[in-house]
Amino acid sequence: MAHSNSQPERISDAEHAVMEVLWTKSPLTASEVCERVCGERDWSLATVKTLLSRLVAKNALATKPDGKRFLYSPAIARSDYVGTESRRLVDRLFGGRAAPLFAHLAQSESLTNQDIAEIEALLQELKQ
C-alpha cells in the first residue's frame, strides 16, 4: 500500500477551498459541495469532483458510501491545517518567531483596533 499512512501531503489552494466548505458543514455529497463553491470560484461540477478525489487520495477527506454516491467529510482538523500553514509561513519569513510577524502586521497597519483589543486580552490570559 502506497499511501495508507497519513503523511500530511500538501493541500493546494483550490483544494483548500473545498476543505473550507466541508469544515463548515459535513458530510456533503459532491453536488452539495459544488452548490457551495462553484458559484464563488466559477467552477464546474467536474472540477469539484477532481478536487474531492485528490483530497481523498491525500487522506484529507473520508468518504462514506450512501447508495451509489459518497458523503465526504474532513479527515483532518481545520486547526491542524491552519496550524501547519501558519507555522510554515512563520518559519519561511520570520525565522520561526512570531513576534516579527506581529511587528510586521502592526507596521503595515494591518491591525484593526478590534484586533489590538483582542490580542491584548489574549495576552492577559497568557500571562496568568
Next chain:
Amino acid sequence: MAHSNSQPERISDAEHAVMEVLWTKSPLTASEVCERVCGERDWSLATVKTLLSRLVAKNALATKPDGKRFLYSPAIARSDYVGTESRRLVDRLFGGRAAPLFAHLAQSESLTNQDIAEIEALLQELKQ
C-alpha cells in the same frame, strides 16, 4: 513589450531562497549566490542560474553588467514581499483578521516567552 510592468508575479519557494540571499547582501554574481545557498539546499550552480533568470523575468531582480557577467540585486523590498505573503495567509485562513492568527499561535504554544514580551511591548507603543 509583454512584461515591462511590475505586476507582482508570484515568487516561488525556491526563488524565495535566492531572494533571501540577495536581501542579505547584494549585488552578487550567480556564483556568489550559489556559494551561499547551494550547500544548504543541495543545488547545483545551474539551478541557481535558472532561478536568477526567472526572478529577473518576474522583475524581482535587477541586473548590472560587470564585464561578461551580471551583478544581481533585489528589485523589490523584502518588507513588501513579506507583507503580501503574510496578508495572503491571513486572508486565506483567518478571514483577513490578525487576531485569530494570534489566537491560534497562542493556543498551539508557538509563542515563546520572548515573543510574548516583545508583542506586549509593541502593543504598548501602538496604544499611544
Next chain:
DNA sequence: CGTAGTCGATTACACGCGTAAACGAAGGAG
C-alpha cells in the same frame, strides 16, 4: 593566437495544480 574555463541563454523533463471532458456503472422513470 589558440584553447580551456566561465557566463548567461536556451532547452529539457517530470511532477503538481487548475480546470475540465469523456467514460462506464448504477439507479430511477416509464
Next chain:
DNA sequence: CTCCTTCGTTTACGCGTGTAATCGACTACG
C-alpha cells in the same frame, strides 16, 4: 426491461516549478 440521469473514475492538457544539462560567446592563460 430500456433509457436517461447521476455518480465516481479515468484521461487530458497547459502552465508553473524544481532541478538540471547543453550551447554559444567571451575571456584569460599560456
